[in-house]
Each structure stands twice: as structure tokens, then as C-alpha cells.
Amino acid sequence: MLIDAHWLSRPSTEVAPDLIGCTLLRRLPDGTCLAGTIVETEAYGPGDPAMHAYQRPTPRNKVIFGPAGTAYIYLIYGCYHCLNVVTDQDGIASAVLIRALQLASVPAWVDPQREPKPHRIAAGPGKLCRTLQIDRSLNATPLQPGQSLWLEHRSPDWQHRFDQQTFSITQTTRIGLTKGVDLPWRWYLNHCPAVSRKG
16 A cells, blocks of 8 residues: 555656545654545646746755655745655656645644634645644655655545546646646545635
8 A cells, every 4th residue: 555656756747646545644753643635736847937946956955856755845935834745756856745635533733713624624735734743854754654754555445436436536727826827737636625726
């Protein structure tokens, strides 16, 4: 069930839709393990003007040029973290942004007064990272069991239901960008309340 670096060593536009229905797992320092189904992704790749690494490698973005199967985490607006999965071959800037999760359970520290809709607590990259306590201290973490983050393939039941067209995936343009806005590099699970935004 484990997603390994070899599987991720493909262009981000191939990996991103294949990650829908897979599971992201987060192990906290106290041993607590949280899991969520990935329901929304965005791809970023070479020559993409919206990519952090569009110009050249820098100390901030060097992880994204590294081998597949590593977490690339950055901060936006000075307060929201975003989790990306590095993809493609070593030396190629390529990653998939995990935009939304459908969590298996609500963490105990989530305040129900502030989050009255539990299915929305990971509906967006910033909310996802806040809920799973993901920040830049986990940047460059190998996505492997025993680490703080790892990925597992779709369950046989999920895949069967997808093959039977019980589930379907929409491909559309990315969100919140000023460059590369016309690229149809966002995918999400239809009729899922945990998706950040439809359409």
C-alpha cells in the first residue's frame, strides 16, 4: 500500500490525479497518527510560471529540485503553510500541492466552536497543514513510514468504486494564481464536501 519514490518519479501532471483517493498519514511527536484521503491536488512543473522554482534553484526552493518522494513545505501570506509532494526525476523542479483532505477523524485539538463543519477542517492547503500540525520544520522530510509524513495507495475498495464510476474526478484550472492561470492542472473528487472549491 505504501507509495514509494519510484511511483512518484513521474511528471507532476501524471501524479496529481493519481493521488486523488490515496491516503496522507501524519505521525505527531507524541505518536498520534492522523490519516486523510486526498481529495484535491494541483500540479506544478518545469516551465510553469506559477512554480516557486520557475527562475532557478535557491536555498528556499532547492528541495523541489531534489529526488521524488520528499515533502516540500512553504509559507504563504506569512501565516499559511502548504504541503507539496516532490515528483519527477532528480534535478527537475516538479511537485504536487495537496490542496484538501477528507479526514478519517477530527483531531482532539480542533475547536468545534471555531470549526463547526468538521468535514471542512482540511478543505484547503492552509487549513490542512494547520489541522495536521504541518509546518516548515517538516520541509525535506522523506515520505516514508517511520517519518512524520508518508503516503499510501488507494484502498482496493476505493479503487473498485472508482472503476465502477461511483466516484469521479474533475480536472480544471488552479486556484489563487496570477500566473499560469489557464493551465488545467487541478483535480478534485466530485461531490466531496472536503474539497476547497468546486469548479
